[in-house]
Amino acid sequence: xxxxxxxxxxxxxxxxxxxxxxxxxxxxxxxxxxxxxxxxxxxxxxxxxxxxxxxxxxxxxxxxxxxxxxxxxxxxxxxxxxxxxxxxxxxxxxxxxxxxxxxxxxxxxxxxxxxxxxxxxxxxxxxxxxxxxxxxxxxxxxxxxxxxxxxxxxxxxxxxxxxxxxxxxxxxxxxxxxxxxxxxxxxx
Amino acid sequence: xxxxxxxxxxxxxxxxxxxxxxxxxxxxxxxxxxxxxxxxxxxxxxxxxxxxxxxxxxxxxxxxxxxxxxxxxxxxxxxxxxxxxxxxxxxxxxxxxxxxxxxxxxxxxxxxxxxxxxxxxxxxxxxxxxxxxxxxxxxxxxxxxxxxxxxxxxxxxxxxxxxxxxxxxxxxxxxxxxxxxxxxxxxxxxxxxxxxxxxxxxxxxxxxxxxxxxxxxxxxxxxxxxxxxxxxxxxxxxxxxxxxxxxxxxxxxxxxxxxxxxxxxxxxxxxxxxxxxxxxxxxxxxxxxxxxxxxxxxxxxxxxxxxxxx
Numbered sequence: 001x002x003x004x005x006x007x008x009x010x011x012x013x014x015x016x017x018x019x020x021x022x023x024x025x026x027x028x029x030x031x032x033x034x035x036x037x038x039x040x041x042x043x044x045x046x047x048x049x050x051x052x053x054x055x056x057x058x059x060x061x062x063x064x065x066x067x068x069x070x071x072x073x074x075x076x077x078x079x080x081x082x083x084x085x086x087x088x089x090x091x092x093x094x095x096x097x098x099x100x101x102x103x104x105x106x107x108x109x110x111x112x113x114x115x116x117x118x119x120x121x122x123x124x125x126x127x128x129x130x131x132x133x134x135x136x137x138x139x140x141x142x143x144x145x146x147x148x149x150x151x152x153x154x155x156x157x158x159x160x161x162x163x164x165x166x167x168x169x170x171x172x173x174x175x176x177x178x179x180x181x182x183x184x185x186x187x188x
Numbered sequence: 189x190x191x192x193x194x195x196x197x198x199x200x201x202x203x204x205x206x207x208x209x210x211x212x213x214x215x216x217x218x219x220x221x222x223x224x225x226x227x228x229x230x231x232x233x234x235x236x237x238x239x240x241x242x243x244x245x246x247x248x249x250x251x252x253x254x255x256x257x258x259x260x261x262x263x264x265x266x267x268x269x270x271x272x273x274x275x276x277x278x279x280x281x282x283x284x285x286x287x288x289x290x291x292x293x294x295x296x297x298x299x300x301x302x303x304x305x306x307x308x309x310x311x312x313x314x315x316x317x318x319x320x321x322x323x324x325x326x327x328x329x330x331x332x333x334x335x336x337x338x339x340x341x342x343x344x345x346x347x348x349x350x351x352x353x354x355x356x357x358x359x360x361x362x363x364x365x366x367x368x369x370x371x372x373x374x375x376x377x378x379x380x381x382x383x384x385x386x387x388x389x390x391x392x393x394x395x396x397x398x399x400x401x402x403x404x405x406x407x408x409x410x411x412x413x414x415x416x417x418x419x420x421x422x423x424x425x426x427x428x429x430x431x432x433x434x435x436x437x438x439x440x441x442x443x444x445x446x447x448x449x450x451x452x453x454x455x456x457x458x459x460x461x462x463x464x465x466x467x468x469x470x471x472x473x474x475x476x477x478x479x480x481x482x483x484x485x486x487x488x489x490x491x492x493x494x495x496x497x498x
Contacts, residue, residue, distance in 0.1 A: 091204065111232055117233075121238055124241045125242070133242070
């Protein structure tokens, strides 16, 4: 009976988080096939080790941590190919190092805390219809500004305006979050 | 620099020219690096969000005003109880540089940590600590054996993490042994007070008083009082033993010299041994001294680091 419960839980977690983790992995490894493998392996790793985990574990954060480590492992073993010019190779190496540094600094427990997620999602839900639609096409469907413009019969300038509006709103909400946090921290 | 340009960089859709611009911008000021890192975090948080909420934005009745969103933000904040989100935006997320020191087999060293704590490190020991202790705890990582003389600082508990158990102290002198390739875990307190706990279960903690030793046996931590400090004279560079069995002495040598000793000779086991050696004299010298009083032979394996006692 426990096995069936586990399986149901696993399935709903998989459905809920698979595409999010795919987006995350892809943004670091920049290779769709690798991202797919990493995410699948991470879910399987959780499934195979689920009995060893404390009952209070935050499952999505745990899987995300695995995703992070597998991506790091991949990036750290990546060899920058010798390109025609030394300058291009050096640039590619700088690029890879920047990715690795960003990924190492990433803290799944922070990023994925209910508070941060709630704020982001409430903000996204508050966007005007058009802005929300364009933002989704850009960030979550990975469409280029040009493609979005032609699909919605708008100018690229208009598309950029909406996207900037969305990111600016997010920064405003989270910036005030920072000020309130600071206040609470002082009270403590 | 238009911050939205960074998005292309994160996504991997930027051109080399755009990347070079970003690189130049980053290298021109550390403030820009901070902005870059914050934008990356925002980008990551967005990627991980449930994008289905964007669909609910389709109905105008559900649409919220920005002011309302901020009020929601305040409510969410006031209900949190000291969680990660607080650190998330408060601290600059530059990773703290760590210093790692490894002591080779047969040697020992003495170092001072950034807070003035003095540490003796025994052979085959690795210690890892931050270059400066930031606010909060003073946490270091240990694999091996060390003797600590911790600088007292009640506001900042000093925590030693090992693979098996963690030890938290306030201002004390104590010895910890926890080599990752051995099942032994021992902590002995000379002065002050320490608390031991497993990283998996903070609630079960053990408090040690001076002259007490905690050791792992059969998966549980036991406490003994001790009065004989000869085994801690390694900080003077000595390997000491008192009324020890032959196998115990060999186990000590294995610990110091990164070598495996296989005792085939049965007669040596019946006696107890007392004595001391200088670590730096090496294992063969020690064995030869022992041979003066006990009859046994030893030979080194040609390929592996193994010594056979026959």
